[in-house]
Amino acid sequence: MIDLKNVTKIYNQNSTALDQVNLFVKKGEFVSVVGASGAGKSTLMKLLIAEEKPTGGQVIVDKWCVNDLKNRQLPRFRRNIGVVFQNYRLLPKKTAAENLAFAMEVSGSPRDEIAECVPQMLDIVGLKDKYDRFPIQLSGGEQQRIAIARALIHEPALLIADEPTGNLDTFATWDIIKLLLKINELGTTVVLASHDREAVNAINKRVVTLEKGVIIRDQEKGKYMI
Amino acid sequence: MPFFSLPRILKMGVLNFWRNIWLSLATTLVMVLTLLSFSILLILNLIGNAAVNNIKAKIDITIYLKSNISEEQIVGLGKNIKEINGVSQVEYISSGKALENFRQKHQDNRVIADILKEFTDNPLEPVFIVKAEKTEDYPAIVKTLEEARYQESIRKVNYKDNQAMISRITATANSLANVGMIVSAIFATIAVLVMFNTIRLTIYSRSQEIEIMKIVGATNWYVRWPMIIEGILYGLIAAIISLVILYPAMQIISPKIETYFQGYGLNLTQYFSAHLFQIIGLQVLVAVSLGVISSTIAIGKYLRR
Numbered sequence: 103m104i105d106l107k108n109v110t111k112i113y114n115q116n117s118t119a120l121d122q123v124n125l126f127v128k129k130g131e132f133v134s135v136v137g138a139s140g141a142g143k144s145t146l147m148k149l150l151i152a153e154e155k156p157t158g159g160q161v162i163v164d165k166w167c168v169n170d171l172k173n174r175q176l177p178r179f180r181r182n183i184g185v186v187f188q189n190y191r192l193l194p195k196k197t198a199a200e201n202l203a204f205a206m207e208v209s210g211s212p213r214d215e216i217a218e219c220v221p222q223m224l225d226i227v228g229l230k231d232k233y234d235r236f237p238i239q240l241s242g243g244e245q246q247r248i249a250i251a252r253a254l255i256h257e258p259a260l261l262i263a264d265e266p267t268g269n270l271d272t273f274a275t276w277d278i279i280k281l282l283l284k285i286n287e288l289g290t291t292v293v294l295a296s297h298d299r300e301a302v303n304a305i306n307k308r309v310v311t312l313e314k315g316v317i318i319r320d321q322e323k324g325k326y327m328i
Numbered sequence: 329m330p331f332f333s334l335p336r337i338l339k340m341g342v343l344n345f346w347r348n349i350w351l352s353l354a355t356t357l358v359m360v361l362t363l364l365s366f367s368i369l370l371i372l373n374l375i376g377n378a379a380v381n382n383i384k385a386k387i388d389i390t391i392y393l394k395s396n397i398s399e400e401q402i403v404g405l406g407k408n409i410k411e412i413n414g415v416s417q418v419e420y421i422s423s424g425k426a427l428e429n430f431r432q433k434h435q436d437n438r439v440i441a442d443i444l445k446e447f448t449d450n451p452l453e454p455v456f457i458v459k460a461e462k463t464e465d466y467p468a469i470v471k472t473l474e475e476a477r478y479q480e481s482i483r484k485v486n487y488k489d490n491q492a493m494i495s496r497i498t499a500t501a502n503s504l505a506n507v508g509m510i511v512s513a514i515f516a517t518i519a520v521l522v523m524f525n526t527i528r529l530t531i532y533s534r535s536q537e538i539e540i541m542k543i544v545g546a547t548n549w550y551v552r553w554p555m556i557i558e559g560i561l562y563g564l565i566a567a568i569i570s571l572v573i574l575y576p577a578m579q580i581i582s583p584k585i586e587t588y589f590q591g592y593g594l595n596l597t598q599y600f601s602a603h604l605f606q607i608i609g610l611q612v613l614v615a616v617s618l619g620v621i622s623s624t625i626a627i628g629k630y631l632r633r
Contacts, residue, residue: 151543180543195343
């Protein structure tokens with residue numbers, strides 16, 4: 103599913119975000135990428151969604167080689183991956199349902215398919231009765247659940263979550279983590295970047311630890327150790 | 329872009345316009361001001377042209393005929409003059425008609441009326457009044473009239489006295505036209521730049537939204553088209569508002585302008601009514617073009633990343 107080979111990302115001569123990183127993620131795995139601020143987690147996530155290109159090495163995501171992706175291929179690539187961000191990144195002038203519908207519209211899904219899928223997805227994340235609310239009318243946890251619903255609407259094989267609980271309280275954090283675990287049980291590969299030690303330790307699955315752009319630890323049933 | 333996306337994109341453009349209503353209204357207002365500036369410039373041009381054309385129309389060549397000329401010769405001469413290159417109109421005024429015209433023009437003047445009573449014979453001569461298609465044609469027409477074949481019928485060609493004035497008027501009219509065009513071009517450029525910047529700021533304020541759309545997998549055209557639709561909406565609504573302001577304003581101002589330019593044949597209301605569809609079409613075309621071009625250029629920056 104994901105294969106990083108000797109990946110380096112240098113922003114300028116004083117800033118090497120990733121240094122010769124090698125990482126292989128199997129289909130159906132749940133991987134937590136942990137590390138302090140500035141360790142390189144966000145850069146790694148950006149490479150996985152082709153928001154950045156590597157300076158060196160090769161990044162392969164779901165058979166796409168990110169190094170060679172052309173601008174016109176980006177939309178199709180991104181429709182195959184679900185992405186969730188710390189700041190939710192919902193379209194502020196669209197309702198919850200419209201945010202989900204938009205993700206389907208961009209790939210040309212017909213109206214009846216959208217009308218069927220959107221309510222189902224909202225139900226899965228427990229927000230069916232808030233379909234007509236704008237993001238500003240929803241709590242942080244609710245917005246993140248909408249964002250997860252949007253990420254999953256195409257039934258992607260891979261879900262990338264970049265600090266999804268960063269802006270949430272403890273209760274909302276656990277709701278999101280449980281949702282991610284449920285998604286993984288259904289077969290979706292999940293890559294979670296987080297600096298929430300308790301959440302990562304409770305998940306009790308593979309943990310990859312980054313420090314100053316280098317993987318220092320990679321354990322199947324790992325813990326986030328400081 | 330799949331064909332069935334068109335209704336979707338239209339709906340998105342309209343919804344975006346509505347949900348960013350204050351921003352949309354501000355942008356539309358700037359466009360209304362732009363259109364009104366163009367319209368005012370057009371009106372000023374119209375008034376200027378009417379004034380200049382009116383003055384030009386008063387210029388003519390007066391041909392005084394010899395007293396022993398026969399009716400047949402007069403008719404023949406009239407035909408020949410009409411055929412001279414550049415002549416648009418030839419009017420024959422007999423002595424009797426000239427006297428009648430003179431009496432009517434000065435009917436309120438007792439002194440002139442008393443003087444006329446002293447004459448037993450008609451003191452006024454028959455003349456041809458010749459008008460040219462363009463003021464520039466007059467010198468060539470006069471030169472032709474001075475040829476030998478016309479000299480047996482023509483006593484005097486009264487043009488040389490007006491030549492200086494005609495040249496000055498032609499030069500002034502041309503200068504005015506050039507200055508008018510330059511001023512219009514400057515105003516138009518300023519208006520377009522203000523319009524472009526307003527739309528650019530509108531799109532800048534939604535740059536995050538554009539980024540999110542791209543992350544979700546929207547193509548550049550799927551992001552661009554709703555914004556172009558918004559540009560069209562700014563243009564259409566601005567054109568409607570501009571026309572709604574212009575027409576009543578025209579009804580109010582036109583009589584005042586006609587009074588000031590009395591005798592110049594300037595009727596703005598009539599002009600606007602006669603060219604109604606052209607004016608509406610021009611306003612809509614300019615407004616929508618401005619909106620579309622500005623939106624396309626402004627959003628291009630965010631789609632190149």
